Amino acid sequence: RKEVEQDPGPFNVPEGATVAFNCTYSNSASQSFFWYRQDCRKEPKLLMSVYSSGNEDGRFTAQLNRASQYISLLIRDSKLSDSATYLCVVHNQAGTALIFGKGTTLSVSS
Amino acid sequence: GAGVSQSPSNKVTEKGKDVELRCDPISGHTALYWYRQSLGQGLEFLIYFQGNSAPDKSGLPSDRFSAERTGGSVSTLTIQRTQQEDSAVYLCASSLGTSVNEQFFGPGTRLTVL
Numbered sequence: 242r243k244e245v246e247q248d249p250g251p252f253n254v255p256e257g258a259t260v261a262f263n264c265t266y267s268n269s270a271s272q273s274f275f276w277y278r279q280d281c282r283k284e285p286k287l288l289m290s291v292y293s294s295g296n297e298d299g300r301f302t303a304q305l306n307r308a309s310q311y312i313s314l315l316i317r318d319s320k321l322s323d324s325a326t327y328l329c330v331v332h333n334q335a336g337t338a339l340i341f342g343k344g345t346t347l348s349v350s351s
Numbered sequence: 352g353a354g355v356s357q358s359p360s361n362k363v364t365e366k367g368k369d370v371e372l373r374c375d376p377i378s379g380h381t382a383l384y385w386y387r388q389s390l391g392q393g394l395e396f397l398i399y400f401q402g403n404s405a406p407d408k409s410g411l412p413s414d415r416f417s418a419e420r421t422g423g424s425v426s427t428l429t430i431q432r433t434q435q436e437d438s439a440v441y442l443c444a445s446s447l448g449t450s451v452n453e454q455f456f457g458p459g460t461r462l463t464v465l
Contacts, residue, residue: 284458343393
């Protein structure tokens, strides 16, 4: 089983749609979880951290289910500018490195 | 303020040659990381520095890969006797203090081995 698994997509949605991405991780000892965003041929940038209680940042909501080792990202009212690859990221057990999923590609069209 | 910078932005080399990739982290960031991203693949961790020491180099794929960091700042990733499978984008990231903080990535060096 890969350490971090994501549905690669692509997800093609119209503007204004709600879209959800899912991710599973294999190491139950992982302590820190993130969603990063990567635009085409650019470096990844932190979108948001993911907390056990769930957290929201504007149109973005992240959830963590430790029992199922499952992370989700919900994007409401999609914008054209949301088009990117969304990377599910988990800290390794030692806390020394980020383990990245391969990413889920989102394309928002008008 | 200045972000993480990397040089060169692109490097084309012939199989068997050595290459050096440079990373300048954000000033004051004690933690520095190297990753690589191959076409169609996720980011792969290579090595982690805290200050000038590398407590985790478990991601280096072979002994042809090495890295150093001097003055708690600039880092160099060296690949000896490059192979075609080394072609990838090599990304450097830095963070404040411990590794649980947000990592800020540089723009990467795109390495092509012919």
